[in-house]
Amino acid sequence: MNSFFKIFVLFLFTNSCFAQQLHKISGYVLDFESGTTLIGANIVDSNSGRGATTNIDGYYSLYVDEGTTFVVCSFIGYSMDTLFISAKNDVEYNFELKINSLDIGEITVNDERLNIESLRTSTISVSKEEIREIPQLLGEMDIIKAIQLLPGIQSGNEGASGFYVRGGGPDQNLILFDGAPIYNSSHLLGFFSTFNESAVNSIQIIKGGFPAEFGGRLSSILNITGREGNMKKWKFNGGIGVISGSLCVEGPLKKDTTSVILSLRRTWIDQVSKPIIKLARNSFDFGDSDADGNYYFYDLNFKLFHKVSASDQISFSFYSGSDNFSGLVTEETNGVGSDYNWYYYGSSNYGLIWGNIISSFRWRHLFSDRLFLNTSIIYSKYSFENKILSTSQTTEEYLDLTSSNWSSLYDYSYESGIEDIGVKFNFIYDFRIDHQFNFGGSYTKHHFSPSFIDLTSDWGENTDTIMTFSNQKTPGEFFIYFEDQYSISDRLSSNLGLHYSIYHENSKLYHSLQPRFSLRYLLNENSSIKLSYATMQQNIHLLTNSSYGLPNDIWVPATRDVPPQRSQQLVCGYNVSFNENKYETSIELYYKRMQDLITYSEGSNILGTNFTSWEDRVDLSGLGEAQGIELFFKKNKGLLTGWIGYTLSKSIRQFKGINLGREYPYKFDRPHDLSIVSSYKINKAIDISLTWVYGSGNSITLPRQQYLIVSQYGIQEYYEYGEKNSYRMQPYHRLDFGLNYKKLKDWGEKTWTFSIYNVYNRRNPFFIYFQDSANNNIDFIKAKQVSLFPIIPTLRYAFKF
Template identity: 40%
Template sequence: MTQSTTAIKGLIFVLFILITSSLFSQEKVTLSGYVTDVTTGETILGANVIIQELQTGVPTNIYGFYSLSVPAGDYEVSYSFIGYETLTKSLSLSDDLALNVELKPKSIQTDEAVVVGERSSNTESTDLGRVDLEVAAIKRLPALLGEVDVLKTIQYLPGVSSAGEGNSGFYVRGGGPDQNLILLDNATIYNASHLFGFFSVFNADAIKNVELIKGGMPASYGGRISSVLDISLKEGNSKEFEVDGGIGLISSRLTLQGPIIKDKMSFIVSARRTYIDVLLEPFVNPESDFAGSGYFFYDLNAKINYTISDKDRLFLSGYFGRDVFGFQNDQAGFGADIPWGNSMGSLRWNHLFSDKLFMNTNVTYSDYRFEFKGSQEDFNFSLKSGIQDWSVKNQLSWYPNPRHQVKGGFDYVYHVFSPSQATASSGDTEFDLGGEMQNFSHEVGVYLQDEFDLTSDLRLNFGLRYSYFAHVGPFTRYIESEQDNFDQVEPNQTVEYDKGELVKDYGGLEPRISMRYRINERSSVKAGFSQNYQYVHLANLSPTSLPTDVWLPSTDVVRPQFGRQYNLGYFRNFLNNNYEASVELYYKDMENLVEYEEGAQPENNLNNNTDNQLVFGNGYSYGAEFFFKKTYGKLNGWVGYTWSRTMRQFDDLNAGREYPSRFDRRHDLSVVMGYTLNEKWEFGFTFVYGTGNSISLPTERYFFEGRFVDVYDERNNIRMAPYHRADIAATWYPRFREARKKRITEKGLEPKIESSWTFSIYNLYNRLNPYFYYVGVEGDLAEGNVEPKAYQVSLFPILPSVTWNFRF
């Protein structure tokens, strides 16, 4: 703790010097306020506020707030954002001024469509691996069965790999799915998938902003070692009542939003449900043994925001979603119900202490639950698992001048893990399966971050985070025969911990630093380093993320994951910033990774700790990411390519030899294009190519004591066939453009309904991509020449779809 305390004191001293120097600089005035959409009242994050005479400015933060401190004088101040008309105001600044502005969307955007944007300039910011996605553009891209999916869209970015055919899971720079921090209005989402991974839980109609950070993670984020996916919900139209929705092949959506008190309080409610079960029901014979089987998922988002005053705003949001799968076989007398899903709540308070000091306080609740309930005749069995979080976060943002921003705060999370809870009964007899297993823990993070210009060309972002994790009772430790941590305890015994008693704690410093050096007006070099601890782990028996995967805390057996990442990049703009390009190199070290031991089975958790089945190891990944983007114009989009390598080493796996991770993918290419033909037609095109995933398949098979025995030489010894696919989409707006123009320029003349039709084709050239492999045999058993043979199973052929979207 002495070194940690010394480091924190050193950081505070450096920040004190920087802050003191800014206080004694030339006397200045401050211009601050919020930037919003004139048609909806929604705040706009990333809008540029530029003072022309000084050639300086700032972007609005995630809550639409900006603050500029400049010498007193007369200035032309411009407010701009992609897809909006630039607003310029002549201001005479002699005192501090709070100025809220509204930007008008462009009535027809055929000349300035955008697919992907970044919060700050490609060459100006210190951001590495940080990308914002425009939700409107996501909706224009081709989608599986017409279901727009945020998580599938981020898979098109360099450094991000998909979990497999049609899967919404993603891996970032060689990290596992549990190493991605997924936030919805600051609440953690632990399982972001519907339909066993084929669709995400995020309804695009309810989403305001999507931000992915895969490189230098700011100090304000913690708890994961690979990436952050930060998703914000819309706040609701505070100007007028609005209904949006869509009807597709497998689901329908409906969103209601509007003012409760005009320009002061608004709401939004957005719902989505599939109707696979409803469509199939007429075709299932009621006398069939499988009558009563079915599957559907649904989700609901809701949010209320209230502007208490110019200094205080309150937001309350919630999410609830479920997958419901039921199976019935009357002939076998077997039935099963498998519900799983997430729920979350978030209460946020924004407060302005002054025009330079902004505070955001969040209280959130997050819950993920999986349950399996099965019955056969009079035998009943159930299995439950899940994780529940209660958290408090507070952040202060200080803006002493346009070239200096300071952030600091803390966050606290109380975790309740339920890795396994099994019950069984037969008639009136209850079986003892060990009862409910739960783990309780506290996680705390404190951070300080400072971004400032050392010179006109050199900008630094320096942050320090200290995190602490404590696993506490009540808890029962089951001691196995060979556990190094319990050499003083007899094997096959238990150790009991009372409620609140410390089982094991961990903590450490997490420095983060990034810099930008501007070579000239069009290009810059950036470098960064980050160090992270991760105290929660996902244990899975499958290569893809499934609802049966188990979340576990760090314990007296499981140490926290630890990661270091180094980044170096070159960024350049072309042709008046219409084209942007970058090359990023990265290297990542990962320690204390977890995997199930060979032969582990879920039933082994009964009367045992789940972490007793785990083994531990290390890994590393490195790669190069190439990104070329055309931001503006009728034709826009990007091309991304990644070359990478990801390796693992576990003493208890693969005889201790290094092996490629299942996330290892040498080549990954994505092409994403959008084209606006005219006011009525827009087109989208995507193409992806990726090296096949690494899997383990037997090299020999022989028959022994009445059964086949497989022999493996190396872990992940086989590559699946390369994955490639092309998709296209066309969106037709019968009256949308004209309606939108009238709505903006001639209020009161808008038609009652606006609509569009999206036609898409998934897997355009019918590529049979591998979903999984299974092993059969070739040869004659009697002759003793049986050999294993792998057979590929493909999932999706060419799939057309159509979706009708409406608004009134």
């Protein structure tokens, strides 16, 4: 190890001897109109061809040769800005780009040259412009559904917002919003994501070759940055759709210094559904009882941004979102006994409430033009609550005018959740043109409450049962990392990183040293090959019984008996662009192994057969393996833009106690997954888009035989299931259409969006169940497939001023 270190240091410094005279240009890329930072903007030196991209704080640094050169800055939806510079010293310069979204001419959705040059494999930045043009379910722009159209990223079931990356589970995705983790990223049982587009600035997804900065998940990092408020003037925008509406207000508290943004989205499905419920209540005979229900969700985003000085910026971001379902069933009856009359009244209130609260405080500090620090204090809470309160009152009135009363009570409450508080330091140090060091650390304290049950029941004479059950845990997670972006030659660059984490739960410690590396070799100006390797460790698990996005999935920590899950992933890729970067193609091959996965034991679920700990209800030491080829073809420029993504993959699992220990296909193993996304700009006001997706059917386990267990105590029927997940549901495919009509008005801009989800009304499988049927007095069992969304046309109106 010592020798290796010496060689490494020698290698590091030798290269500097040959460095030419260079000067550094650094600064922020800003929106000219609002003064907000632009993340993922491209900055290219026209002389040397060197390029850089603004980081998550909108900051860039680029080395240029001494002398005169043009530095070009571009960003999707904005006009390019060019800096003419005669470089003699290091320079700080902030680019300010102007929006060109209503230009008549061709549009450019990305400068893919930097994808060729980038060291990162399996990393895709998706712009809001691109997402906005994709037709969406019920017209709601949905970030998670949009990234499901990328190769290697799959949806679970129809409509579900959870996503599955390269054969991994939904828990293996680290979803960050302004640096804070979000544990439940969906609303409405998984059909909509929690991200309100008006509060989002940038979206980046990393599927492999993970930077050393990130850890704690095996399969992907979805890094979403919230928007900062307009620094120049007050702005309003909003939208009205079929099931929800949103409003966003932003502006400067102090011009060019302090800004604020507040956005709110709320569904009005509770209002829309009232007539449906009324119709249902009128149409069905509920007898002596009555029932009512209500559901809504909301998102609230708030962000305060303040430039303290030229080298210090602070921001405070807050998000709160929640789903609320409530129901009420009442029953009122009476009757006549032999010598008495009786009256009964009972009511049952049901409630399901789940949601996230997150906030982060960030401080960006420039120590010098070479050293940049981003400090974050984060808080994240996810909770799920299920309440049932049933009461009843019975009265008997006897003929002798005496009476008796008795009542009953059933008060049940189930809660589960996770709460994090942590701090993180990220340093970027431009050591030299050929070395950029990224390093830092983080500590997070988790508070897991996998299941808290409180039950009180009283059936008359006295309180029968008071029961509480809880198994809270408070583990801590610490990590440090170091990463060197090293340009070995003009063509060959590497990224070498180490991520070291310590996780403790009570007295149990888990150490993990996770090496990461990426290599990129430029074959020529327009093509490169890349190789990356990453080991990851995840200290939390998600126990899930279903894939419907039900909030009853519970987050649980690694413990003494349940070790963290681990993975190793190898990726190699080839990127090429042609026709002056008008087209880009990439192919990536990946192989991922996963160890120490957990799942519910066969027959177990969240409650178990009794009030034992969740640790007694899981199968440990599961293995997973995923491999695949991802093809990506993208047209970046012109009136017609879009991409085709195709994935050929295989994902398996193996647990000792599941499927008799034999390996089986992962539930969301999808051998073929194809997405075609296109957008055509008809004129400066109208653009249309088409999206077609195809995926192999999900793997499910079906019963093959039914048999009886007969004894003197009775006869019970059981099913014999075939190999686990050996049956594939029908393939999923769907065509969506969207049309955007924008018009500038005196007061601002309005946009009408018309979209058709599932244009040819494909009945895609949601789930399958079996039902006894009869035909000509012959009983038989029929399999029934339930589909969710038929053709759905929607209209949405948006405005901004």
